[in-house]
Structure formats: structure tokens, C-alpha cells
Amino acid sequence: QKTYHIAVIAGDGIGKEIVPQAQAVLEKVTRGKADIRYEDFDLGAERYLRDGAVLPDEDLDRLKQQDAILLGAIGDPRIKAGILERGLLLKMRFELDQYVNLRPSKLYKGVVSPLANPGDIDFVVVREGTEGLYAGAGGSIRRGTPQEVATEVSINTAYGAERVIRYAFQLAMKRRRRLTLVHKKNVLTNAGDMWQRLVDQVGQEYPDVEREYLHIDASTIFLVTEPSRFDVIVTDNLFGDILTDEAGAVVGGVGYSASGCINASGTYPSMFEPIHGSAPDIAGKGIANPTAAILSAGMLLDHLSFEDEAASIERAVEDDIERSGSTQRSTEQIGRDILSRL
Amino acid sequence: QKTYHIAVIAGDGIGKEIVPQAQAVLEKVTRGKADIRYEDFDLGAERYLRDGAVLPDEDLDRLKQQDAILLGAIGDPRIKAGILERGLLLKMRFELDQYVNLRPSKLYKGVVSPLANPGDIDFVVVREGTEGLYAGAGGSIRRGTPQEVATEVSINTAYGAERVIRYAFQLAMKRRRRLTLVHKKNVLTNAGDMWQRLVDQVGQEYPDVEREYLHIDASTIFLVTEPSRFDVIVTDNLFGDILTDEAGAVVGGVGYSASGCINASGTYPSMFEPIHGSAPDIAGKGIANPTAAILSAGMLLDHLSFEDEAASIERAVEDDIERSGSTQRSTEQIGRDILSRL
Numbered sequence: 054q055k056t057y058h059i060a061v062i063a064g065d066g067i068g069k070e071i072v073p074q075a076q077a078v079l080e081k082v083t084r085g086k087a088d089i090r091y092e093d094f095d096l097g098a099e100r101y102l103r104d105g106a107v108l109p110d111e112d113l114d115r116l117k118q119q120d121a122i123l124l125g126a127i128g129d130p131r132i133k134a135g136i137l138e139r140g141l142l143l144k145m146r147f148e149l150d151q152y153v154n155l156r157p158s159k160l161y162k163g164v165v166s167p168l169a170n171p172g173d174i175d176f177v178v179v180r181e182g183t184e185g186l187y188a189g190a191g192g193s194i195r196r197g198t199p200q201e202v203a204t205e206v207s208i209n210t211a212y213g214a215e216r217v218i219r220y221a222f223q224l225a226m227k228r229r230r231r232l233t234l235v236h237k238k239n240v241l242t243n244a245g246d247m248w249q250r251l252v253d254q255v256g257q258e259y260p261d262v263e264r265e266y267l268h269i270d271a272s273t274i275f276l277v278t279e280p281s282r283f284d285v286i287v288t289d290n291l292f293g294d295i296l297t298d299e300a301g302a303v304v305g306g307v308g309y310s311a312s313g314c315i316n317a318s319g320t321y322p323s324m325f326e327p328i329h330g331s332a333p334d335i336a337g338k339g340i341a342n343p344t345a346a347i348l349s350a351g352m353l354l355d356h357l358s359f360e361d362e363a364a365s366i367e368r369a370v371e372d373d374i375e376r377s378g379s380t381q382r383s384t385e386q387i388g389r390d391i392l393s394r395l
Numbered sequence: 396q397k398t399y400h401i402a403v404i405a406g407d408g409i410g411k412e413i414v415p416q417a418q419a420v421l422e423k424v425t426r427g428k429a430d431i432r433y434e435d436f437d438l439g440a441e442r443y444l445r446d447g448a449v450l451p452d453e454d455l456d457r458l459k460q461q462d463a464i465l466l467g468a469i470g471d472p473r474i475k476a477g478i479l480e481r482g483l484l485l486k487m488r489f490e491l492d493q494y495v496n497l498r499p500s501k502l503y504k505g506v507v508s509p510l511a512n513p514g515d516i517d518f519v520v521v522r523e524g525t526e527g528l529y530a531g532a533g534g535s536i537r538r539g540t541p542q543e544v545a546t547e548v549s550i551n552t553a554y555g556a557e558r559v560i561r562y563a564f565q566l567a568m569k570r571r572r573r574l575t576l577v578h579k580k581n582v583l584t585n586a587g588d589m590w591q592r593l594v595d596q597v598g599q600e601y602p603d604v605e606r607e608y609l610h611i612d613a614s615t616i617f618l619v620t621e622p623s624r625f626d627v628i629v630t631d632n633l634f635g636d637i638l639t640d641e642a643g644a645v646v647g648g649v650g651y652s653a654s655g656c657i658n659a660s661g662t663y664p665s666m667f668e669p670i671h672g673s674a675p676d677i678a679g680k681g682i683a684n685p686t687a688a689i690l691s692a693g694m695l696l697d698h699l700s701f702e703d704e705a706a707s708i709e710r711a712v713e714d715d716i717e718r719s720g721s722t723q724r725s726t727e728q729i730g731r732d733i734l735s736r737l
């Protein structure tokens with residue numbers, strides 16, 4: 054039995070409630086197959102409020118030594134927007150070079166979509182994770198005066214875009230062989246043109262993959278009117294953020310949406326997290342849906358090459374949703390129900 | 396009878412088909428009340444392909460002398476993305492200082508929304524129109540090499556944000572007194588923080604307007620799950636672009652979505668246009684829906700203080716949609732049907 058070191062960052066709000074359910078599932082499916090050692094990381098709002106630390110170097114160094122990271126949610130209304138997001142969540146994605154932000158959207162049987170005729174929805178957004186407007190470039194002058202100017206700079210590199218585009222084509226080859234580039238190249242002409250050229254260029258190596266281009270605004274329409282048209286979407290960091298939340302809504306709520314922040318070159322550990330946030334409005338009530346966290350644990354196992362175990366988690370979740378998707382259940386009940394189907 | 400000079404830019408694709416219908420409606424409702432003089436501007440793809448001109452200074456100067464501009468659509472697949480958009484459409488918005496991009500979304504009776512339970516949808520997006528990522532700042536180095544770097548710079552000023560925020564509060568006072576700021580202040584901390592501070596500051600003058608803040612990603616969810624929560628949304632140029640297309644889909648298609656690019660200080664003419672594009676796939680077939688163009692003509696009249704005539708256009712459109720919203724009709728038939736209800 055091989056030993057795996059998994060960092061656990063339960064984080065804030067409902068993160069603390071859903072992560073234990075995901076761990077229980079991980080435990081069960083790997084029993085006898087892998088020796089998983091968890092290390093809890095005290096990161097998030099409480100740590101920050103206690104000692105002002107967001108992501109100290111020593112924690113980052115310890116994180117780098119893990120095989121993977123399981124994350125709950127980060128964010129707390131008591132803390133000014135951006136401090137934990139930029140200083141912790143995005144810092145991990147950037148420092149650990151998690152350049153593929155992988156976000157599947159699937160409408161499970163038994164889940165009620167807000168769409169009248171959703172059709173078969175099953176696509177994956179491959180969101181770039183380490184550049185674009187998330188680079189944190191930009192600043193302000195004359196802050197707080199009528200002459201204030203605030204900038205945000207989107208930094209895009211061929212290096213950064215090409216590697217995530219290549220990943221998306223490889224993924225499309227394993228799926229329905231259709232790749233949609235989403236950008237806004239009629240306005241963001243510098244970055245958009247580069248993305249389009251790289252998609253065309255890498256696409257030469259994947260002649261079996263059908264390519265299309267959509268503006269971000271048009272994509273938000275198709276997600277509502279014709280979501281089944283999508284197979285693999287590749288896009289930049291901000292557009293990916295926006296599209297995947299809309300996609301989560303369309304497949305019945307971000308409570309079912311898992312994600313992987315993947316360092317596909319393996320230089321640092323990858324991180325797996327639900328795409329929803331810390332949901333302060335329902336935190337502490339024991340009613341948060343742990344499904345996205347459990348599916349994220351499945352993606353984590355898949356990443357560690359436990360493909361069969363990962364598939365069994367997804368099947369158990371599908372069964373559970375099909376049986377009792379829309380009934381009100383507590384966090385623990387959903388966890389137990391999924392466990393019992395494994 | 397006062398004389399009004401209206402510039403008509405039919406533009407590309409279906410623009411040419413829908414604008415005459417909007418003009419016919421304008422004609423009918425202002426007969427005996429105003430003397431409207433149209434001046435056609437030959438701008439768009441054909442002009443560019445013929446003589447390379449996108450928006451020559453002399454055209455811009457003539458545009459500045461009009462009382463308002465009626466625009467069809469701009470964009471042609473034969474022309475590289477960005478040339479007409481940046482050089483013509485956005486250049487007009489910027490040069491004519493059309494800082495309020497006003498985009499109402501209403502679910503008309505008789506229109507089928509793609510949502511299973513849309514509820515009452517009736518909100519307005521006040522999109523900033525002259526700055527942000529649309530400023531055209533940014534560039535590339537080492538273009539076409541593996542070392543390419545492409546940037547896009549979002550430029551935001553207190554001056555620019557404050558005036559559109561103030562407009563949004565005034566609009567909210569005339570409506571249901573609820574204002575939602577949409578941004579991404581947890582990541583775009585410089586611009587987002589400025590927008591939030593200005594909303595809070597201007598909001599002091601409008602204590603009766605309830606304020607909320609939503610991240611752009613969360614807003615795309617609410618547009619699908621609970622669109623009736625919105626009254627007035629104020630946001631930046633790019634987020635407004637994205638949200639209004641999704642909103643258009645939710646209210647049954649961008650074929651019903653009008654917009655005004657408004658210079659609210661009156662220094663230059665305002666421009667009125669459907670939010671949809673030139674739709675090259677259906678251009679020339681006579682099947683484009685002119686409703687958004689007709690509603691845009693209504694917004695134009697409202698802007699010129701013909702409030703009653705504007706209201707009569709909206710009523711005629713509502714009647715028409717309620718009676719025959721989902722039946723297949725030609726562009727001309729829809730135009731005739733709406734005319735007959737005036």
C-alpha cells in the first residue's frame with residue numbers, strides 16, 4: 054500500500070461542515086488500497102482574525118510537500134473582500150502553478166434544472182488558473198478623491214494559454230471531440246487574438262476535434278438556451294469563473310459542482326474544491342450540501358490515478374441524487390446516504 | 396413643430412432589415428408632433444471593405460451634430476474581430492461620451508422564457524459605457540512567438556463610475572428602489588473597491604434605495620434562479636456586456652432587448668440600438684425580429700422627451716407579443732403588426 058499525504062483545508066463557513074463528509078468517502082473507497090495521511094491546515098478566516106496570518110511561507114512550504122490538497126471554502130463577510138481570496142485561495146493556485154482549473158458540469162438524473170428544457174448537459178470548462186485578470190496587477194492613484202483612477206491588468210502569456218489549451222484538446226479527445234474557445238476577441242483584441250491563434254495552432258495537432266469560437270456574452274446565452282451543445286470549453290481565468298457559476302446554476306445549483314485546480318506538470322500538488330463559496334448565510338446549520346465536496350474528493354482520487362475509486366464515487370453520488378436529489382436532507386444525512394451506496 | 400435630426404446607421408447583416416421597421420414606427424408615432432429628418436450614414440462592413448474607412452473624422456463630426464442616433468448592428472465575419480467593433484461601435488460610444496449604457500430586461504406576456512419558473516422579470520442594467528476593459532489599453536510583445544505576452548488594461552475612474560452610479564440611483568428612485576452593484580471586488584480589488592466606495596457614498600444621497608452587492612459570478616446564477624429579485628443593476632462595461640446578454644436569453648431572447656448608449660450630460664447625441672448583433676447566419680432572409688430595434692426607437696423618443704409616444708411604442712410591442720409572440724413571422728410582418736397597433 055502506497056502512502057499519500059493529503060492536505061486538508063476545511064476553511065470557512067460551510068467548508069468545515071462539508072469537508073469531513075468528503076474525507077469519510079475518501080476513507081471508505083481507499084480502504085485497503087492506499088494509506089492516506091491527512092494533515093489539517095489551519096488557514097482561513099479564523100486564523101487570520103486570530104493572528105493576522107493568511108498564508109505564511111511555512112504553511113505554503115508544507116503544502117508543497119503534499120500529494121494533493123482538499124479544500125472546503127474560503128471567504129468570510131467579516132473580512133474585507135480580497136484579503137483571503139487573493140492572499141490565500143488565489144495565492145495557492147498561483148504559487149502551486151495550478152494552471153488547469155477543471156470544472157465539469159453535468160445535469161444528474163433527479164436534479165431539477167431551472168431550465169424548462171435543459172436537455173442532456175455534460176460539459177467541462179477548462180479554465181486557465183494562473184494568469185489573466187487574476188494576476189493581481191493593477192493599482193490605484195488618488196484613492197478616495199474625485200480624481201481616483203483604478204486599474205486592473207490582465208496578463209496573458211502564450212506559455213500560459215498554450216498549456217491549458219493543449220490540456221483541453223487532450224480532454225476533448227477523450228470526450229465528444231468538440232472544443233469551444235470562449236473569449237471576447239472583438240474587444241480584448243490583444244489577449245483574444247493570442248488565444249485564438251494558439252487554439253488554431255494546437256488544434257492542428259488534433260484534427261479530429263471540432264473547434265468553435267464564442268464571445269463570452271454569447272456563451273452566457275447558449276448556456277441557458279442550448280447547454281447540451283458544449284463538450285469542452287477552454288477559456289481564461291475570469292471568463293471561466295463567470296461561466297462555471299452560470300453552468301452550476303443551470304445544472305441545478307453549485308451544490309453539485311466540483312472542481313480541480315490542477316498542476317498538470319506535477320511540479321506541485323493539485324487542489325480540489327467545490328466551486329461554491331463558504332455560504333455564510335447557511336453556515337453552522339448543518340444543512341449545506343456536501344455533494345460538490347464529495348465529487349471534488351473523487352476528482353482528487355482520479356488525479357492520484359485511482360480511476361476506479363473515483364468512478365465509484367461519482368456513481369454513488371449519481372445514485373444518491375437520482376433517489377433523493379430534491380428532498381431536504383442534512384449535511385450528515387447526505388454524507389451517510391452517499392457512503393451507504395459505495 | 397420642432398425639427399429633430401436623427402442619424403441612421405443601419406450597419407451590417409440584419410441591421411439593414413430591422414432599422415427600416417424601427418423608422419416606420421418612429422414616423423407613425425411622431426406624425427404631426429415632430430419633424431424628423433433622417434440622415435443615413437454609410438458605416439459598417441461594406442464601407443470598410445469598399446474604401447477601408449471605419450469611422451472617418453468627417454462622419455464623426457456630422458454625427459455629433461445630430462439629435463440622436465439609431466443604430467442597427469455592427470459586425471461582419473469577413474472582417475477580423477475588433478476592427479469594426481473597436482473602430483466604429485466602441486469609438487462612437489467613447490467619442491460621444493455615451494457613459495450610460497441602459498439595458499432594460501422585461502419578460503413580456505406571451506414570450507416563452509427558457510426558464511421553467513421565470514416569475515416577473517423587469518429590471519434595468521445600467522452599464523458603464525466609456526471605460527473599464529473597453530478602454531483599448533493593452534498590447535502585445537513578442538507576438539506570434541512562444542514568449543508572447545498580451546495585456547488588457549481595465550481603466551476605471553471615480554469620475555466615470557460616479558456619474559453612472561448616480562444615474563442608476565436616480566433610475567432606482569423612479570422604479571422599485573433597489574440597486575444591485577455587480578463587480579468582482581474579491582479579485583479586482585482596486586476597481587471593485589472604488590466602485591463599492593462610490594456606491595456607498597452616492598447611496599447616502601438616496602437613503603430610500605436599498606443597496607446590495609453581488610459578485611459577477613454569483614449574479615449569473617441569480618439571473619437564472621431568481622431574476623425577479625433585480626430592479627436596477629449598476630456595473631462596469633464588461634460585466635454589463637455579459638449580464639445583459641444572459642438577461643436577454645432569460646427574457647426569451649435578445650430579439651426583445653433594446654438599449655440606449657446615453658450621453659446623459661447632453662454634450663453629444665445618444666445612440667439607440669438592439670443589444671443583439673448583426674446575426675450573419677440569418678441576414679438577408681427577411682426573418683430577423685425587428686422588435687428590439689423598434690423598442691430602441693422607443694427609447695430614443697423617450698430620450699428626446701416624447702415620453703407618451705415612447706410609451707405607446709412599448710404598449711404596441713407588448714400587445715403584439717402577447718397576441719403572436721411565438722408565431723413565426725417575417726421581419727416585415729412583425730413591423731406591420733406593431734404599426735397596426737399604434
Ligand SMILES: CC(C)[C@H](C(=O)O)[C@@H](O)C(=O)O
Pocket residue numbers: 128138139142143294328581582612
Ligand atoms: C473566491 C473567488 C476568488 C473564486 C474565483 O474567482 O476564482 C471563486 O469564485 C471560484 O470560482 O473559485
Ligand SMILES: CC(C)[C@H](C(=O)O)[C@@H](O)C(=O)O
Pocket residue numbers: 239240270470480481484485636670
Ligand atoms: C459588439 C460588441 C463590441 C458589443 C459590446 O461588447 O459592447 C456588443 O456585445 C454589445 O453588447 O453591444
